[in-house]
Amino acid sequence: MRRLFLACCRYLRLVSVPHATGATSPANNVYGPWRRYISTSTGTSKVLPWEAPSRDTLLTKIDCAMKDGNVEEALQSLSNYKKLHGLPEPRVLNSMIVSLTYMSSRRWLQRAFDMVLSVYQINRNLLNCGSLMRLALTLARDQMPVPACMVLRIILESRKLPDVDMLSMVFLHMLKSQVGSYLSTDVLIETCESFLDQVTDRREMKKLDPIKNNVTLFNMVLESCVNFKCIIKAQKIMELMSLIGVVADVNTVVMASRVFEMVGQRDELIHMKRSIDSLTSLTFRQYYQHFYDSLLSLHFKYNDMDAAAKFLIDLHQQRKSGAFFCNGLQKQSIIQIGSGNLKSGYRIMFDPEKVDRGFVLGTESQFGLVVLTDGNLLHTEKALAKLVIGCMKSRNMHILSSFFITSHKDGLELISPHDVVNSFIQMGWLRAAHDIIDDLESAGIPVGITGYISLLRAYEKENKSEEFNGLLQQIQKIASTMDDIHTNSPFTIKNIAKVVKYEIPRSSSSLFAALADEIKHYNSGEHLTLEFNNSVLFFCKAKMMEDALCTYKRMREQNIRPTCHTFCHILCGYSSMGMHREITVLWGEIKRRLEYGELDLDRDLLDCLVLNFLKGGYFSRVMEIISYMSEHNIYCDKWKYRHAFLKLHKNLYRNLNSLHDKTEAQSKRIEDVRAFRSWASIK
Numbered sequence: 001m002r003r004l005f006l007a008c009c010r011y012l013r014l015v016s017v018p019h020a021t022g023a024t025s026p027a028n029n030v031y032g033p034w035r036r037y038i039s040t041s042t043g044t045s046k047v048l049p050w051e052a053p054s055r056d057t058l059l060t061k062i063d064c065a066m067k068d069g070n071v072e073e074a075l076q077s078l079s080n081y082k083k084l085h086g087l088p089e090p091r092v093l094n095s096m097i098v099s100l101t102y103m104s105s106r107r108w109l110q111r112a113f114d115m116v117l118s119v120y121q122i123n124r125n126l127l128n129c130g131s132l133m134r135l136a137l138t139l140a141r142d143q144m145p146v147p148a149c150m151v152l153r154i155i156l157e158s159r160k161l162p163d164v165d166m167l168s169m170v171f172l173h174m175l176k177s178q179v180g181s182y183l184s185t186d187v188l189i190e191t192c193e194s195f196l197d198q199v200t201d202r203r204e205m206k207k208l209d210p211i212k213n214n215v216t217l218f219n220m221v222l223e224s225c226v227n228f229k230c231i232i233k234a235q236k237i238m239e240l241m242s243l244i245g246v247v248a249d250v251n252t253v254v255m256a257s258r259v260f261e262m263v264g265q266r267d268e269l270i271h272m273k274r275s276i277d278s279l280t281s282l283t284f285r286q287y288y289q290h291f292y293d294s295l296l297s298l299h300f301k302y303n304d305m306d307a308a309a310k311f312l313i314d315l316h317q318q319r320k321s322g323a324f325f326c327n328g329l330q331k332q333s334i335i336q337i338g339s340g341n342l343k344s345g346y347r348i349m350f351d352p353e354k355v356d357r358g359f360v361l362g363t364e365s366q367f368g369l370v371v372l373t374d375g376n377l378l379h380t381e382k383a384l385a386k387l388v389i390g391c392m393k394s395r396n397m398h399i400l401s402s403f404f405i406t407s408h409k410d411g412l413e414l415i416s417p418h419d420v421v422n423s424f425i426q427m428g429w430l431r432a433a434h435d436i437i438d439d440l441e442s443a444g445i446p447v448g449i450t451g452y453i454s455l456l457r458a459y460e461k462e463n464k465s466e467e468f469n470g471l472l473q474q475i476q477k478i479a480s481t482m483d484d485i486h487t488n489s490p491f492t493i494k495n496i497a498k499v500v501k502y503e504i505p506r507s508s509s510s511l512f513a514a515l516a517d518e519i520k521h522y523n524s525g526e527h528l529t530l531e532f533n534n535s536v537l538f539f540c541k542a543k544m545m546e547d548a549l550c551t552y553k554r555m556r557e558q559n560i561r562p563t564c565h566t567f568c569h570i571l572c573g574y575s576s577m578g579m580h581r582e583i584t585v586l587w588g589e590i591k592r593r594l595e596y597g598e599l600d601l602d603r604d605l606l607d608c609l610v611l612n613f614l615k616g617g618y619f620s621r622v623m624e625i626i627s628y629m630s631e632h633n634i635y636c637d638k639w640k641y642r643h644a645f646l647k648l649h650k651n652l653y654r655n656l657n658s659l660h661d662k663t664e665a666q667s668k669r670i671e672d673v674r675a676f677r678s679w680a681s682i683k
Contacts, residue, residue, distance in 0.1 A: 055085050062092060066099050071108060074099070087126055093119060094131040101135045106142060113139065113147045120154050129155055133166045140173035145180030148173075150639055152187050156194055164210040167191075168217050179635045181224035182603065185233045186640060188221050192240040205245065212244050215252060219359050222255035226262070230604040232568050234259045238337050239346045248335060248350035251359045254290040256335050256348070258366065261294035263537070263565055264530035266302060268336050269295045275333030276352060284353055285318070286372050293365035296383060300369075303527040305390045309403040312379050312387065315370070316412040345541070384415060385514035388423075389522055397432055401439035408445050415511065421451040423511035425458045427519075433458075434471070441478070449475075525560065533565050540573030545582075548573055562593075564602045571608055580616025583609065587621060591628075603634050610636075614644045617652075619672035626679065642680040649673075 058081040065074035078096060081088055093115075100112035112135055119126055132155050139148035148170060155162050171188075174180035195208055211217065218241055225234035238256060241248065248256070253272065260268045273295060276288055292315070299308040337346040365371065369383040391400040407414045417440050424433035433455050440447050452475050459468040532555045539548035548570060555562055567590055574583050587609055593599040606625055613621040622641075629636050652673060662670070676682075 055081070058084070059088065059092060062088075062096070066095060071100065071103065075111065087119060087122060090126045090128060093126055094128040097128075097131045097135055101131070101138045106144075109135075109138060109142060109144070110147075113144075113151070116151060116154065124154065124158065127154065127158070129158065129160050129162070133163055133170075137166055137170050137173075140170045140180070143173070143177065143180075145174045145177055145183050148180075149183035149187055153190070153639060153643075156187075156190055159194070159198065161195060161207070161210060162191070164214045164217065168214065168220070171217065171220055175220055175224045178228055181228050182230070182607075182635060183637065185221050185225060185230060185237065186637060188217065189233070189236055189240065192244060196240075196243060208244050212246055215246055215249050216356050216359050218246060219249075219251045219255055219356065222252070222259070223361075226255060226258045229262070229602070231259065231262060231565060232572060232604045232608055235263075235337070235572075238335070238348060242337065242346035242348050246348065247332075247354070248348050249354035249356050250284065250287040250352070251356055251361055252348070253288070253335065253350055253352075254361060256337075257291045257294040261298055261366075264298065264301065264533055265537075266295070266298040266530075269298060271336050272333075275350075278352075284355070285377060286375065287355060289365050289370055289372050289377055290361070292377060293367050293370040296369045296379075297367045300386045300390060301526050301530055303390060303394060303524075305387060305394060305396055305399045308383075308387050308390065309399055312383065312414070313403070313406055313410070313412070315377055315379055316407070316414065317410065318377065379414075381511060381514045382518065385511060385518040388420075388511070388515060389519050392429060392432060393522060393524060397435050398439075401436060401443075404436070404440065405443045405445060408443075417445060417447045418451045419511050421447065422454050423515055425454050426512045427515055430455065430458050430462065430464070430467070434467070528558070528560050529555075529563060532560060533563065533569065536566055537569045540569045540576075543573065543577055545570075545573055545577065545579070561598060564600055564605060567599075568602075568605055568608075571605065571612070575608070575612050578615075580612055580618065583612050583616070584618060584621060587613075587625070601632060601634065603629075606634065607637070610641060611644060614641060615648060617649065619669065619676050623672055623675050623679070638680055642682060645676065645680060645682065 058077050061077040062074050062081070065071070065077060074096060078088070078092075087093065097112050097115060100108045100115070103109065116127065116132065116135065132151050136148045136151040136155075139145075139151065152162065152167070152170065171184045174184045191211065195211075199205055199207065205212075218237060222234055222237055225231070225237065234255075238259070241252075253276070257269055257272070260266070269291070272291070276291065292311075296308060296311055299305075299311060332349055332351055335348040335350055337348065367382075368380055369386070370377055371380050372378075387403070388400060391397055404414075404417060404420065408417075417436070421433045421436060424430075424436065437447050437451060437455065452471065456468065456471050456475070459465075459471060532551060535551045536548050539545070539551060552562065552566065552570065555566070567586065570586060571583065574580075574586065590599065590605070590609075594601065606629055610622055610625050613619070613625070626636055626641075628634075
């Protein structure tokens with residue numbers, strides 16, 4: 001009997017075959033033939049409930065399903081694998097992410113993103129940078145900026161520099177929306193700061209070469225900051241360009257000039273102009289249209305009509321001479337950020353002849369003051385109207401007269417004297433028109449009989465007999481020198497009256513429409529606001545906050561309303577010195593002005609306040625601003641605020657119920673921390 005039993009066992013071992021799940025020991029495969037019999041007899045390949053599929057079987061199923069395009073089955077097999085064995089190897093995960101990324105449906109794209117988040121929460125080291133960049137690009141292209149940004153931030157947390165070319169493509173799609181613009185700016189700032197922190201020696205700066213050599217990346221983000229008025233972020237981007245060593249191009253100059261114009265930093269533009277004027281290559285003149293537009297706009301905003309008049313003359317002298325103002329080509333210059341007298345100032349090197357053809361800038365100037373005509377930069381009628389109104393309102397008519405006299409002597413065809421006089425008369429500025437006529441007459445510049453006659457008609461209509469008779473006598477004295485008077489009889493006051501009535505038709509000036517439009521927008525106190533803001537900015541950059549506050553108080557005493565930029569400067573000054581308690585007082589002032597409609601909503605300002613209050617641990621203020629942003633549909637970057645909290649206060653009140661004898665203030669603080677943790681989904 002014993003021999004028969006051993007023979008049976010030997011037979012069973014010989015005929016048994018390994019199960020499809022892989023090589024198994026004979027002891028575990030005693031029932032192999034019976035299992036095979038049950039499988040084949042039922043005509044199905046389903047595994048019995050008591051059989052757990054092996055690791056290799058599930059991996060094979062995942063691979064086959066992905067090759068066949070059966071994504072649903074692949075995801076189900078992956079889910080089964082995770083339940084039994086945890087996360088698979090990186091190859092499988094990243095292959096699955098890439099497969100889902102290239103599916104046409106947004107549903108599968110969302111599944112890919114959800115998979116990345118779940119893996120990230122368990123073991124972020126299993127994720128591959130290349131597959132994540134592909135996913136980020138697809139999400140951005142599908143106008144899903146928030147998930148795309150989260151994927152980019154996951155890459156940054158691995159301390160790997162994203163592929164800069166692909167990053168540019170991701171930003172290109174994200175910058176099409178306002179939220180995408182906010183997030184792209186933050187990601188670029190975080191990328192630069194992350195890798196600057198890793199550089200401990202200047203020799204290690206080569207690590208940043210890929211991003212250093214891609215000026216288009218910075219130009220795109222700077223343009224979006226200008227479009228959405230994110231001034232704090234724009235200034236931060238330019239500072240990082242200086243620290244990394246990015247060599248700026250023409251487009252960077254244009255973007256920087258727009259930022260400086262919005263803040264009112266005219267000195268920086270004047271400094272840049274000296275370098276730009278040194279160009280002799282006419283082919284590059286057209287690229288600086290926006291720069292000159294911003295500088296001329298600031299001359300008008302500062303009510304500096306002398307500088308504006310000289311600027312217009314210079315533009316036309318360029319056209320006449322066919323060259324820029326200075327001789328000698330300057331290959332490289334700097335963009336000064338902040339006062340050059342401060343050690344805290346930044347400088348960006350820029351090449352005046354470097355143009356990135358991949359970055360397309362709009363041809364229309366921002367303010368419509370400078371226009372490109374036949375390869376030449378010329379002023380528009382709007383610019384001339386601003387000059388005229390500025391001189392009129394500031395009672396500097398001698399500047400305007402000098403402008404017309406200089407342009408006439410230099411042979412520059414800016415505008416005819418008759419058009420100027422006629423437009424003044426139509427605007428009702430009769431005294432100013434008479435002054436212009438007298439100044440031009442004294443300089444030996446012919447005005448023409450039509451200008452005199454038009455003014456004479458206006459005096460007659462206004463019943464100004466004294467001025468009327470005086471002008472008649474003036475015309476009689478110079479009548480013999482005028483070629484455009486046609487009369488056979490001796491020229492007398494009586495004949496002039498006849499000419500007024502019959503021979504000189506009434507004409508309308510082309511300048512009049514521009515004057516009528518621009519005078520509606522004239523702001524006599526704008527230059528005072530800009531001057532105060534510049535003083536505040538200087539003191540804040542120099543960390544002289546007492547002087548900055550004194551300047552702010554003088555603004556209020558003179559009834560000059562602070563702008564959003566005023567508070568941005570003060571906030572950045574406090575932030576650089578870690579004065580978070582003072583920022584709480586500043587927030588009270590900002591909030592009051594917002595409630596009374598004295599200040600425009602600015603997302604950049606509110607975002608900066610949240611980050612500073614997180615740093616200072618003022619969670620009540622954090623939740624207050626977050627609620628305010630939510631009420632006004634302003635995007636809150638939950639990921640950024642969450643990570644700022646975890647970086648600074650990871651173990652703060654980790655066990656919120658551990659404190660027993662709490663004061664009322666402590667209880668309130670714990671409640672605020674609990675509210676933030678709940679809002680930011682922090683366990």
